Structures are given as structure tokens and as C-alpha cells.
Amino acid sequence: MKKAFPILAVLTALFLAYTFYQAMFVAPTDALQGDVYRIIFYHVPSAWTAFLLFFINFVASVHYLADAKPSTQRAAKWIAIAVGIVGVIIPYIPQVRDWLQTIGMYPSSAATTALMIPALYFVVGKLFRGQDVDVLAVTCAEVGVVFCTIVLITGPIWARPVWGIWWAPGDIRLTSTLVLWLIYVSYLVLRRFSDSAQTQKLAAVLAVFGALDVPLVYFSIWFFRTQHPQPVIGGGGSMDLRMLHVLLLNWMAFLCFGFLVCWSRFRLEKLRREVEEAEALESLEEHGSPVVQSSAKVPLGGGSR
Amino acid sequence: MRSFWSITLATLAKDIRLEWRSKDALNAMLFFSLLVVVIFVFSFDPLAEESRHIVGGLVWIAFLFASVVALNQTWARELRNQVLDGYRVSPAPGTALFVAKALGNFLLVSLLEALMAPLFVIFYNLRVLGPAWQLVPVALLGTWALVVNGTFFAAMSLRTRSRELMLPLLLFPVSIPAVIAMVAATTSILTGEDSAHFYIILLVTYDVVFTTACVGLFDTVLQAE
């Protein structure tokens, strides 16, 4: 492992301990819910982290599919730029601005979020070349599922004491999260069960399907809920500033933690693939044609990089 | 070079002929559909007052299971006769194969539904309280939603281990918004309590989005095998 990793791990652990202290003791007690609401400091950051990871997986999957040919690679780049431009302009259209207000978002936040999309696309393209983009995809999917599982378990644990129910089918956020979890678990199962050389391509296609699906899930539940009003778990509306501060701190800590876990998983996957290639080559040498009887052993890179 | 549609229709005609010749599989699927309905009837009391509220869900779950059985069947034959390899090297566009398969599956699943639906009506003594004609677009759009993704994922599952298990595993999560829409629309129409308009629009959107995605990405999947 790189020298930096243990240092970062210790720093992250300290950061997490600090944010835990903040969550449990510094944030004020909620007037309505008492102390149980503090679950939010683990529930919401896990959700945001999971969504971010799934989004990176989507970007990586698109890269993997698009970069196969130069023409599609160029097209994808232009689409990413177009998304960014459209995303910056649209929040300022009056009707959209009004709608954003109903969900409590400023147009500038929406525009900045929209700019993140092409930014992420280009950053991923620069940093992760060739096969690495697929390693990134599987890493983010796996770690994303871990965080998403936590969201789905802490959600009901929070709901039960506060609203008296474990689950509300009309709860749009938790249900959409459940579907996202299902899609990515099926993604991981596809990866595990598919032995063909083109598993990666199939998985990337599935990720694209998943991304198309999520907005549709959101709208279908949204309309269902308007017909059958349900309690909104997790509460809407604004938050005490001190609570918001602790929430953001916890999110930062979990992002650092998530980053380290992803880094580990990424390196594990790269090592695993190198070993697989080396093993395949070795068995070719043992059972294969005399042509491959080379004396040059495959250099096992990656050991202490 | 024959046109896209002539290739598609020719493939479809061939599939229908083959399916008709080996009526065993078809009969088995019909019987399976009947069994599913019967199991539901025994599990969910048809005499209860609220049965009209849950029948929408039951019907579509039954259709979902029947679809999965049908979808698993139709690609198996291609694989057995290495037809896929032939397709890959032919100049025919992969999308023609996909559309043909999807249409064939659509016809097959519609046939199964045509058998199951009257059974539900009989066992549950259904009287439609809302605009009954709306059930037709809901059935068509909903079936297409299941079949178009089902055909695509069945093709994706072909080279995986536990192929028959992979199909529902991949299909169900992605189908959830369509299932919500189908069930809610059917329930709205049966009970006459709400309007099904939004759900029908949602189904149309779903069908357009995923038909485009499937047709666009099928060549990637075909070449990937």
C-alpha cells in the first residue's frame, strides 16, 4: 500500500470520531423528535455518498461504451457539454425557477449541480484511461451498494419510533433508493454471473438502463403519492443551521471514508485482474503451443506501487 | 439488401411458424398461466369487498411471471441452433433481430394474457366501474414495457450462468416504474376511483425511452456475446 494510505486512514478515523461527537452531543435536540433524529447524521450522508458513487458509475459506464469508437467518444463529449450548457440556462427560466423554489432550491445551486455533470465526465475521462474506467465502474457500484444498504436500514430504524411505521410505500425518497439499490445489486450479480469476455460491456449497458429508469421511478411514485397521501419519512422543510452544519460535517467525513474504501477496492480490482491475466498466460505456457514457451516471465507489476 | 422491415417480418414469421410447430412449449406455457391464476385465487379471497382494489396488482404479477417463462423460452431455441452466430456474421442489422424477437414475444405474452384475464374476471366476479376501454391501452403499453426490456435482458443473460435466473433478476428492478403505472392504472379503472391518465402517459414515456434504449444498444449486446 502506498505510504499515504495509512496516514489518510488515521486522519479519516479521527475526522469520523469528531463528527460522531458533533452528531451525538453538539447538535441541539430536536423539539419534535427528541434525540432519535440524530440518525439523520448517518442516514442522509450515506444517501448522498451512495448517489454520488452511483452517478460516477454511470459516468464511467458511459465512458466505457462511448470510448470504444472515436466517433461515439466525440459524440459523448459534446453531449456532456450540451448537458452542462442546458443545465446552466434552464434553472433561470421563470417557470423552472418557480418550481425549484417549491423544492427549496436556488437556481444557482441547480446550475452548479448541472455543471458538475460534464466536469465529472471530463475528469473521469482524463484520470481513468482504458480498462481503468471499468475498474472505477465496478468499484463505485460495490461501495455504492454498501452505502445504499445503510440508507435502507437506517431509514426504517428512524421511521419506526418517529412515525410508528417501518415503511411507507409512498415515501418517494426511500422507495426510489430501494429501486436504485435493486438495480445496482442486479448489476453486481450480472458481473458475478457473467463469465464472457464482454461482461464489462453488458454491465455498462445495464448501468445506462438503470440511469434511465430512476427518473421514471421517481415520477411514478410521486404521482402515486399525490393520489394516496403518505407520511414523508425524513421530513421536509428547512433545518436548524446548527444541525445543517453537523450534517455537512458528517457528509465530509463519510466522503473521505468512502474515498478510502473506493481506493482500496480499486487497487484490489487492479491486482486481481493482473493476477488473472498472469495466471491465464501461465496456463497457456503450460498447456499451450511450444511457441509460447518463452523464458520471459510475466512481470507482476502492482506489488508495492 | 432487403429492407429492415422485411427482414424483421420474415424473422417474426419464422419464429411464429417454429413456435406453432412445437406446440408443446406453447401448451405448457398456457397451462402454467392457468396455474398461476388458480394459485392467486386460492391465496387471495375473491369474495372480499376489497378484492377489486387488489386484483389490478394480482393480474399484473401473474402476467409478469408468465412473461418471464415465455421470454426464457424464446431465446433458448436460438442458442440451441447457434442462430445467433449466424446473425452476427450476416449483414442484417441486429436491431431487426431484436424487433422481430420483441414482437414475437409480445404476441406470445398477449396470448397468455388473453387466457388469464377472463379467468380473473370469472373468479373474482369483476365488474369494471371505470372506463373499461382504457384497459386496452394499459394492457398493450404495459405488456410492451415488460416484453421490450425482457427480450433485451434475455439476450444479455444468454451467456451468463443461471441464465433463467438472471432474466427476472435484471428485468424486475428496471420494470418497477412500469409495474407501478400498470397496476395503479388498472386499479383506477377497475374501481373507477381515480383517473388513469397520468399512468398511461407514464407508460407511454417508459415505452418510448426503453424501446429507444433497447434498439440503440442491442447491437452492443449482440456483438458482446
Added chain:
Amino acid sequence: MNSAGSIKFLYAAYTVTWLIHALYIGSLVRRYSRVRKQMKDLGKGK
């Protein structure tokens, strides 16, 4: 919504979170050691 009883949900949530993270990291450690063993076997030339 009695706060005396509901506090245990808070503890449960935090515990479950770290439990899941621990399980996942544990699986990573296990997979790492397996890969290292494979690398050693390769290096020795089975």
C-alpha cells in the same frame, strides 16, 4: 414518541452502520490476502 424508548433506535442505527462498513472492509481484507497468496503462487511458478 416516548424518547426514553426511542433512544435505542438511535444506537441501533449507528451500530448497524458501522457493522456493515466493518463487514465490507473485512471482505476486502480477505480478498486482498487471497490475491496476495495467488501472486505468491505465481511467483513460485506452480
